[in-house]
Amino acid sequence: MDVSAQHDASNSNVGEIMQAIAEHKGCGTTGGSGKASCGSSAGQGDLPTEIWEKVKNHPCYSEEAHHHYARMHVAVAPACNIQCNYCNRKYDCANESRPGVVSEKLTPEQAAKKVLAVASTIPQMTVLGIAGPGDPLANPEKTFKTFELISQTAPDIKLCLSTNGLALPDHIDAIAKFNVDHVTITINMVDPEIGAKIYPWIFYKHKRYTGYEAAKILTDRQLQGLEMLTERGILCKINSVMIPGINDQHLVEVNRAVKSRGAFLHNIMPLISAPEHGTVFGLNGQRGPSAQELKALQDSCEGEMNMMRHCRQCRADAVGLLGEDRSAEFTTEKIMAMEVKYDSETRKAYQEKVEEERVAKVAAKQEELAELAGASSDIKVLVAVATKGSGLINEHFGHAKEFQVYELSTAGAKFVGHRRVDLYCHGGYGEEDSLETIIRAINDCHAVFVAKIGGCPKADLIKAGIEPVDQFAHEYIEKSAIAWFRAYLDKVNSGEITHVERGDAAIRQGALISAA
């Protein structure tokens, strides 16, 4: 069955609407030279329609979609064929959120049941990915059996997988056969000298390779696999882990290499290296980047291609919107007890409502942007937003587990990242500590937009130079942020306030806690 064709047909009206809007608003090319970021951020922009159709409901491939649509990973692929210094397969804590970690493995049959259960409970769940906890293509039988079962029972769900690329060239036909139209390859280097510092070994053709030789085989296979996929029109996202002092400068070169081979999106993620994870990098004191370092690298690559900045580095069994994790609701025990009826009509109706919301949101932003049209200023500021999804400022300051960060300029509001502020494994932290954590996480922001905020944190934020903004409660994020920025510029121009740059901010290493 042609999954993509069916999917396209069900969304053709929405596609037309979105396309009309995209044509109306144009693309955010005001940033100067090179490629605009609109491919992954706003609407269709300058994307060809067939690609827009593939990404518009995929929360990982479209920043705009990630406010509305959810994904799930099924942990059917425990084996891996390489070793990375940022990964430790032994560690599994339910409060731990990072790639490579899961609470329980599933058989393909259990996975298929879980997908139906989640899809029936969360109608905006549009994407099923296999990301491990090992490498999907080191477990080809389990991976493709799972895809086969799901394409039979829930054909409207998009399939994707995330691989280290070593085995990729051997499985291109199977990937195409099951209509997997999104493949993510983790590429941290194109220079084996650098690769030798990241990968202690690989297992290839019945042999363990180490050092330069291992990294050389890996990079050759990754780039070959990428070329083979893009030749077939399969969308490729490249994930790169930014490891300061090892590959941070080099990732600009990686960016050029993958761009030239047709990759669609590049996702540069900060290294997670807390010592308690027990990884090589965690134990040898290798630090991750600061928020400013990460953003600077992402900005410098953006001239070349679309950058993903909304990745939450989720677990291989994550369920829900990218900023949330509902996997605890769907343990194998609970799923097997569930009576599941897959109702594609209800899902479709729900998703049509979501599309209406999206259209309204984009229209509201356009209106506000038109108001800003006359302004000219070099000022750029970051603001943090507390949201539960749907593109709205709809989360209480004290309940936020993360803040989304937007860069505001006369070009408009651009999503540039997110900051986790939840507490690691609950206990041991007082409220004061939690506020300090939040301030450190959004210290580079001029303002924080919330649905509601108490008096005490409000005063402390003001003291830290971050303006708490609650007058846009339950309104659209981008429209509100642009309106606030307009007022900010007016105040600067009238001399009422002086614009000052903010400092750096910390990227949190801890866990995303679903129960919090």
Place this chain on the structure above:
Amino acid sequence: MPFKIIASQCTSCSACEPECPNVAIREKGGTFVIDPKKCTECIGHFDEPQCVAVCPVDNTCVIDTSLPRYQPPA
């Protein structure tokens, strides 16, 4: 009859199972075990024992010193 898996270190990732040329590895009680009667140390199949080469935790697939080494047929 030589390799064994140290259960307390096994992550149960299953990587070794399909690599074994003798189909000597299976899951048992949450981790993987090697059937000592089937294991040939990969002699005659590969240059290095496959379970050792693919295992993500060093020193988890080890020679079982309580048993005599595998003797390939002459």
